[in-house]
Amino acid sequence: MTDRRAELAANLARVEERISSACAAAGRKREEVTLIVVTKTYPASDVRLLAELGVRHVAENKDQEAAPKAADCADLPLVWHFVGQLQTNKARSVAGYAHLVQSVDRPRLVTALSAAAETAGRELGCLVQVALDAEAGEERGARGGAAPDRVEELAGLLAAAPGLRFDGLMTVAPLAGPYAGREQEAFARLVELSSRLRAVHPAATMVSAGMSGDLEQAVAAGATHVRVGTAVLGSRPRLG
Ligand SMILES: *Cc1c(COP(=O)(O)O)cnc(C)c1O
Numbered sequence: 001m002t003d004r005r006a007e008l009a010a011n012l013a014r015v016e017e018r019i020s021s022a023c024a025a026a027g028r029k030r031e032e033v034t035l036i037v038v039t040k041t042y043p044a045s046d047v048r049l050l051a052e053l054g055v056r057h058v059a060e061n062k063d064q065e066a067a068p069k070a071a072d073c074a075d076l077p078l079v080w081h082f083v084g085q086l087q088t089n090k091a092r093s094v095a096g097y098a099h100l101v102q103s104v105d106r107p108r109l110v111t112a113l114s115a116a117a118e119t120a121g122r123e124l125g126c127l128v129q130v131a132l133d134a135e136a137g138e139e140r141g142a143r144g145g146a147a148p149d150r151v152e153e154l155a156g157l158l159a160a161a162p163g164l165r166f167d168g169l170m171t172v173a174p175l176a177g178p179y180a181g182r183e184q185e186a187f188a189r190l191v192e193l194s195s196r197l198r199a200v201h202p203a204a205t206m207v208s209a210g211m212s213g214d215l216e217q218a219v220a221a222g223a224t225h226v227r228v229g230t231a232v233l234g235s236r237p238r239l240g
Contacts, residue, residue: 004045005049008232015215037055037233040059056078058081067096080099081099082103085103086109091109092112095124103127127208129144129169129172131144132189133174145172148189156200159204169208172211173186173211173214208225
């Protein structure tokens with residue numbers, strides 16, 4: 001085993017142990033939680049090692065980095081998630097490799113992704129990103145995401161858009177506002193929003209929440225997907 005492979009294997013084992021313990025503590029089955037490894041700022045060679053180590057879900061947050069990496073790794077049995085703020089002019093590129101876009105936060109992006117998915121002849125799973133720190137009536141949170149009172153409208157648009165599938169909700173724990181420092185309550189709020197939407201959209205079961213620092217709180221709150229970067233790959237060499 002190369003040093004890097006051994007390092008990734010050890011980190012993955014530690015993260016797996018954390019997820020398993022959190023599931024046990026919450027009385028949940030391990031299979032209820034899917035690990036998505038966020039590979040942003042790390043090379044395609046790491047993605048390849050992760051795939052060899054059994055990782056099946058990876059995520060990226062910038063199209064200019066993700067597009068060539070996904071092309072390099074096109075032979076691997078991976079599901080690619082896009083989790084970053086997305087400009088409409090990048091929709092066509094993202095629809096070429098992503099299986100899911102977790103960061104849908106405005107109607108214009110729904111329109112752009114729908115057109116792009118149709119052109120690519122692919123079905124794109126979509127999550128609405130919820131900004132729990134955005135005020136009611138405010139269009140978007142500081143780090144992307146729709147205010148909670150806009151989620152229902154976006155869900156309806158996604159469910160009706162050709163080429164798209166509405167799969168659920170995503171959030172990042174807010175740094176400001178009433179949920180700052182209260183990750184588990186923030187994630188519980190996301191789960192509550194998700195339960196309400198499922199009355200209308202029963203198949204939209206994905207609840208994507210929790211990162212390296214707060215995956216336990218996400219599992220406790222009921223998340224179905226955790227997005228883990230640094231705990232698997234190490235501290236990022238640059239901001240990403
Ligand atoms: C970078 C990123 C993550 C992973 O964060 P870590 O703290 O490195 O685990 C998760 N979700 C999103 C949207 C990200 O941009």
